[in-house]
Amino acid sequence: MRIGDLAHETGVSRRLLRYYEEQGLLRPVRLPNGYREYHQSDVATVRHIRDLLAAGLPTAVIARLLDCVHDDEGGRMVPVACPGMITHLRRERQRITETIERLQTSQRHLDTMLAAVRNPTQPPARTTAERRRRAPIVGQNRAL
Amino acid sequence: MRIGDLAHETGVSRRLLRYYEEQGLLRPVRLPNGYREYHQSDVATVRHIRDLLAAGLPTAVIARLLDCVHDDEGGRMVPVACPGMITHLRRERQRITETIERLQTSQRHLDTMLAAVRNPTQPPARTTAERRRRAPIVGQNRAL
DNA sequence: CTAAAGCGTCACATCCATGTGAGGGTCAAG
DNA sequence: CTTGACCCTCACATGGATGTGACGCTTTAG
Secondary structure (H helix, E strand, C coil): CEHHHHHHHHCCCHHHHHHHHHCCCCCCEECCCCCEECCCCHHHHHHHHHHHHHCCCCHHHHHHHHHHEEECCCCCEEECCCCCHHHHHHHHHHHHHHHHHHHHHHHHHHHHHHHHHHCCCCCCCCCHHHHHCCCCCCCCCCCC | CEHHHHHHHHCCCHHHHHHHHHCCCCCCEECCCCCEECCCCHHHHHHHHHHHHHCCCCHHHHHHHHHHEEECCCCCEEECCCCCHHHHHHHHHHHHHHHHHHHHHHHHHHHHHHHHHHCCCCCCCCCHHHHHCCCCCCCCCCCC
């Protein structure tokens, strides 16, 4: 498949697909006319890339991951030459775990907010000073 | 507390604290000499902001969230004037949920990789074409 | 054959969270 | 009074993921 097809199937712009290649995340074969020819499995790879990007991993890291292990057609993973990779993989996994935890913390925050909005608890006895501290600032009116 | 203290207590640079204010995420009081005076609870707020940023929410969205509900000293949430906010909160919560799911997908990917690296499975009968498709590309040697 | 659709490269633009530094006040300690 | 530690504003820089557009070649449909 060519870049347009892949873009269509993944919802990722051609520009980005070229960018990913530049970053070493994709290695499409080149047809004699210079066109990029993608393999069917690249659809999965791109989705994978997007997941990892959404995970906050920079392309450089993703490149290293994909470089050592690539998607097979059956969604299987095939290990390639990758010394010290296990350590690396584990480290990244840990990073993601931490990110997930931060997100869950945020969700708890949001839930607390939702609960508060739903049944407003009159907070007991705050001082006037406290009440004033979020007062509007003069000269600040940013467009939303 | 002043900006230096807050920076120290949160590990966030002064620059960023000013930036957050500019984005409407913090509203420190101004002392007569122009210095920003932060409330103790801003420490928690900043942590909260960082979590949400790490969650991938842009400052504009975070501003709207904080704008309608702010941290009390006891970690409680106090709802302020916020029409249609519940919907908004829910939408963001949903977004975060999706992000978490993508991260978990990525983790499964990593786990699969780890398993593969650990006990390499000889993938059965791939065609030569398939095997060739990740062959090195001429003219590509990017510095890592 | 011709036009449209796709592709390629190059390069500049944008957004957002951050960094960095210049130039200049404020304030407390010596 | 002076020095050093903070603070302020302004403004330009950067890095990473993306967008956009120019210009030209290739392939495909009519």
